[in-house]
Amino acid sequence: MVKSQNDRTSKARVVRFGDREIVTEGLHLSFWADISHRCMTASWQAFIGGAVLVFIAFNAVFAVLYWVGNQPISNVPGGAYIDYLYFSIETLSTAGYGDMHPQTHYGHFIAAVELFTGIFSMSLMTGLIFARFSRPNARLLFADYPVISNHDGKPTLMLRLANERHNIISNANAKLWLFKNIVSMEGEQLRRFYELQLTQNQNPGLALSWTLYHVLDENSPLYEVNADELAASKVSLALVVSGYDVVAAQTVHARKAYEYSDIRFGQRYADIIGTSEDGRLRIDYGRFHETLEG
Numbered sequence: 001m002v003k004s005q006n007d008r009t010s011k012a013r014v015v016r017f018g019d020r021e022i023v024t025e026g027l028h029l030s031f032w033a034d035i036s037h038r039c040m041t042a043s044w045q046a047f048i049g050g051a052v053l054v055f056i057a058f059n060a061v062f063a064v065l066y067w068v069g070n071q072p073i074s075n076v077p078g079g080a081y082i083d084y085l086y087f088s089i090e091t092l093s094t095a096g097y098g099d100m101h102p103q104t105h106y107g108h109f110i111a112a113v114e115l116f117t118g119i120f121s122m123s124l125m126t127g128l129i130f131a132r133f134s135r136p137n138a139r140l141l142f143a144d145y146p147v148i149s150n151h152d153g154k155p156t157l158m159l160r161l162a163n164e165r166h167n168i169i170s171n172a173n174a175k176l177w178l179f180k181n182i183v184s185m186e187g188e189q190l191r192r193f194y195e196l197q198l199t200q201n202q203n204p205g206l207a208l209s210w211t212l213y214h215v216l217d218e219n220s221p222l223y224e225v226n227a228d229e230l231a232a233s234k235v236s237l238a239l240v241v242s243g244y245d246v247v248a249a250q251t252v253h254a255r256k257a258y259e260y261s262d263i264r265f266g267q268r269y270a271d272i273i274g275t276s277e278d279g280r281l282r283i284d285y286g287r288f289h290e291t292l293e294g
Contacts, residue, residue: 062088072107092118138252149294162209172206172243180233230260268294
């Protein structure tokens with residue numbers, strides 16, 4: 001069997017969905033074909049490190065071009081490579097101190113190409129940095145564990161979240177999804193997802209904390225399911241929250257994934273709302289993730 005070019009050049013990649021790692025193979029994706037996405041999703045350390053490497057590479061290449069010329073730059077004693085490197089940095093950054101300057105047609109041509117490269121690269125870097133800083137971020141805090149216990153006399157799945165910024169997220173909307181493995185009638189392994197109905201999935205102004213409730217009745221995919229059955233089906237939960245941030249004037253989104261091992265049966269969240277000594281409402285986020293026997 002003859003393999004295609006993509007099959008020969010593809011490499012295994014590890015993709016993370018929450019705490020789950022999935023190995024993908026057979027997909028060819030060029031690094032440069034998706035460079036914008038890579039720049040936006042890379043960590044700040046990787047992004048800055050990559051920018052530094054590109055800056056050094058550009059200057060090293062242009063310094064070589066100056067160095068091989070016949071004295072293209074004035075006031076370069078001995079024509080040392082390091083001096084041309086310094087001149088390249090001044091030119092690429094458009095600083096131009098003036099003590100060194102092109103004095104031949106060759107020098108002017110290389111400097112003109114480097115100036116264009118510097119202007120273009122700085123504009124591109126400015127746009128990428130602005131895009132990374134301006135991305136809407138909800139800054140929501142999710143409880144570490146979903147809990148299942150009685151609420152209003154019914155077995156209920158509960159998830160707690162809070163707005164870390166304490167600003168208003170208006171028209172907040174929450175959706176909870178269940179993922180599980182099933183086997184079709186033909187014996188095919190499938191990963192199915194189901195939307196779990198919440199008793200209240202909208203919040204007019206999310207500023208502090210919010211607990212979501214899904215009743216485990218006959219209409220729920222989790223009806224009378226125990227921990228062993230969750231493990232057998234590799235059940236996972238995905239909570240998606242969106243809303244309008246009135247300060248940033250943008251729609252923000254947040255997502256939290258849970259594995260079946262995170263779900264705690266017969267437990268409830270510790271109460272974090274109380275009253276301070278002066279009579280004001282008090283919320284103790286130090287107990288936000290704490291669960292108690294329910």
